[in-house]
Amino acid sequence: MGKVTGFKEFERQDEAYTPVKDRVKHYKEFTVSLSESEITKQGSRCMDCGIPFCHSGCPLGNLIPDFNHMVHQGEWQKASWILHSTNNFPEFTGRLCPAPCEKSCVLGIIEDPVSIENIEKNIVERAFKEGWIKPQPPKTRTGKTIAIVGSGPAGLAAAQQLNRAGHTVTVFERDDEIGGLLRYGIPNFKLEKEIIDRRIAILEAEGISFKVNVNVGVNYDVKELKTFDAVVLCGGATERRSLPTPGIDADGVVQAMDFLTQQTKVVFGKEVKDQVLATNKDVIVIGGGDTGSDCIGTSNRQGAKSVTNFEIMPKPPGHRSPTTPWPFWPLQLKTSSSHEEGVERNWLINTKEFVTDTNGKLTALKTVNVEWKMVPGERPQLIEVEGTEKAWPCDLALLALGFTGPESTLADQLGIEKDARSNYKAEYGKYQTNIPNIFTAGDMRRGQSLIVWAISEGREAARQVDIYLMGKSDLASKDMSGDLVAL
Ligand SMILES: Cc1cc2nc3c(=O)[nH]c(=O)nc-3n(C[C@H](O)[C@H](O)[C@H](O)COP(=O)(O)OP(=O)(O)OC[C@H]3O[C@@H](n4cnc5c(N)ncnc54)[C@H](O)[C@@H]3O)c2cc1C
Numbered sequence: 001m002g003k004v005t006g007f008k009e010f011e012r013q014d015e016a017y018t019p020v021k022d023r024v025k026h027y028k029e030f031t032v033s034l035s036e037s038e039i040t041k042q043g044s045r046c047m048d049c050g051i052p053f054c055h056s057g058c059p060l061g062n063l064i065p066d067f068n069h070m071v072h073q074g075e076w077q078k079a080s081w082i083l084h085s086t087n088n089f090p091e092f093t094g095r096l097c098p099a100p101c102e103k104s105c106v107l108g109i110i111e112d113p114v115s116i117e118n119i120e121k122n123i124v125e126r127a128f129k130e131g132w133i134k135p136q137p138p139k140t141r142t143g144k145t146i147a148i149v150g151s152g153p154a155g156l157a158a159a160q161q162l163n164r165a166g167h168t169v170t171v172f173e174r175d176d177e178i179g180g181l182l183r184y185g186i187p188n189f190k191l192e193k194e195i196i197d198r199r200i201a202i203l204e205a206e207g208i209s210f211k212v213n214v215n216v217g218v219n220y221d222v223k224e225l226k227t228f229d230a231v232v233l234c235g236g237a238t239e240r241r242s243l244p245t246p247g248i249d250a251d252g253v254v255q256a257m258d259f260l261t262q263q264t265k266v267v268f269g270k271e272v273k274d275q276v277l278a279t280n281k282d283v284i285v286i287g288g289g290d291t292g293s294d295c296i297g298t299s300n301r302q303g304a305k306s307v308t309n310f311e312i313m314p315k316p317p318g319h320r321s322p323t324t325p326w327p328f329w330p331l332q333l334k335t336s337s338s339h340e341e342g343v344e345r346n347w348l349i350n351t352k353e354f355v356t357d358t359n360g361k362l363t364a365l366k367t368v369n370v371e372w373k374m375v376p377g378e379r380p381q382l383i384e385v386e387g388t389e390k391a392w393p394c395d396l397a398l399l400a401l402g403f404t405g406p407e408s409t410l411a412d413q414l415g416i417e418k419d420a421r422s423n424y425k426a427e428y429g430k431y432q433t434n435i436p437n438i439f440t441a442g443d444m445r446r447g448q449s450l451i452v453w454a455i456s457e458g459r460e461a462a463r464q465v466d467i468y469l470m471g472k473s474d475l476a477s478k479d480m481s482g483d484l485v486a487l
């Protein structure tokens with residue numbers, strides 16, 4: 001609840017970024033932290049609004065007014081306890097969450113909302129610095145064994161919760177490092193990978209076993225999963241979307257995830273053969289979401305000659321649209337730090353052809369401007385605008401078009417039903433598939449989404465697994481007022 005008059009006394013302050021000319025020279029995070037006294041002022045802007053909407057805006061149900069109040073009081077350790085009672089990994093959400101909580105903050109109706117996400121980051125960073133975040137191995141073990149497939153935020157949250165309930169947890173990951181998209185999707189300049197390692201060290205000390213380079217269903221027989229009492233599938237939604245466009249196979253048309261993963265591996269000195277580089281190239285990033293933005297930031301760091309972005313949808317309004325009133329998540333233009341580093345953004349544009357030279361090397365993109373025709377009761381129709389054809393010089397086209405859903409290997413081999421969108425089928429809130437001891441959570445169940453949702457689903461699925469195995473659970477659900485396991 002902060003200070004009764006805090007929101008009248010203090011304006012919102014956000015972290016600054018180091019200048020563009022400096023930060024594009026490296027792959028480290030580039031935020032400039034606020035001082036402790038400024039953060040306590042920011043906490044005091046939480047205005048005791050009576051019925052807070054922020055924590056229902058947060059998919060984890062974070063107890064936001066409570067930790068804001070503790071920060072305002074200088075009670076950082078208590079703030080950390082409150083924060084960790086609903087969120088296993090605030091160091092990820094405090095950096096990367098789009099913060100739907102802030103869009104539903106009551107103060108946001110009349111002024112800038114409370115800077116909840118940044119307060120969250122400061123609480124967890126302070127807690128790590130002070131040594132308050134310590135491994136909490138369970139006092140007793142249940143003798144039950146659990147396999148978790150996939151080590152993204154959903155798998156990690158499920159693992160920590162189930163381990164704390166006393167079960168013996170093994171996490172299988174096909175990559176060479178733990179973290180899912182946190183590790184190899186999101187660039188190091190948005191999330192330094194030491195932040196993941198710091199948390200994994202805690203999980204290992206709590207007793208969780210991690211097995212990397214294990215691709216379940218490929219180099220590890222799914223029959224082996226039968227030796228576990230329960231399984232949680234958290235394999236993400238990694239099936240990449242492509243385009244049915246002539247020339248798509250050209251040398252120089254590259255999937256965004258390949259481009260981003262390679263760069264992160266290079267940052268950490270791993271061997272990458274024939275790295276795709278944007279250096280001195282005219283780069284076009286197709287797709288305007290988070291992945292597209294990350295490709296723009298990476299291209300600028302690699303020294304691209306030019307960076308252009310295409311988005312097939314219309315440019316969103318600069319302010320909240322009347323179709324998404326408070327407290328809903330707004331349809332609104334997003335300008336990321338990567339956009340600020342240099343890009344020409346284009347909306348309502350469709351790629352018609354990837355043009356190549358005689359060696360099959362990409363030289364240009366042919367495009368046409370489009371409009372969306374809305375007919376009530378029908379799917380929106382894409383209409384090409386006559387006379388708007390254009391050729392754009394391009395040596396590297398990055399496909400940042402999102403993901404169509406999870407890969408089907410595990411579903412096919414285990415006999416898991418899928419839903420109409422090809423996601424692994426399990427009812428929201430239950431997380432149980434058609435095979436009673438197999439559960440699923442995160443992007444694999446809900447489709448491409450957010451870190452905060454992955455953590456939320458991992459936690460909730462863990463509780464359902466615990467109930468399935470033990471008949472009851474002491475693990476908190478987001479409908480409760482906090483976790484029973486304190487920091
Ligand atoms: C480039 C990019 C940027 C993003 N930026 C943001 C952001 O800023 N903020 C945000 O909130 N969200 C962001 N997201 C989305 C977010 O990363 C995902 O929603 C989240 O990571 C999903 O978590 P998950 O645990 O469900 O799956 P994932 O993180 O995808 O993890 C799944 C893991 O399962 C492993 N796996 C799959 N199959 C197997 C198998 N058979 N055997 C073993 N392992 C397997 C995969 O290798 C992977 O490591 C971004 C996504 C991308 C691609």
Ligand code: SF4
Binds near residue numbers: 061064097098120
């Ligand atoms: S996890 Fe995201 S939505 Fe929840 S409080 Fe933090 S920033 Fe807000």
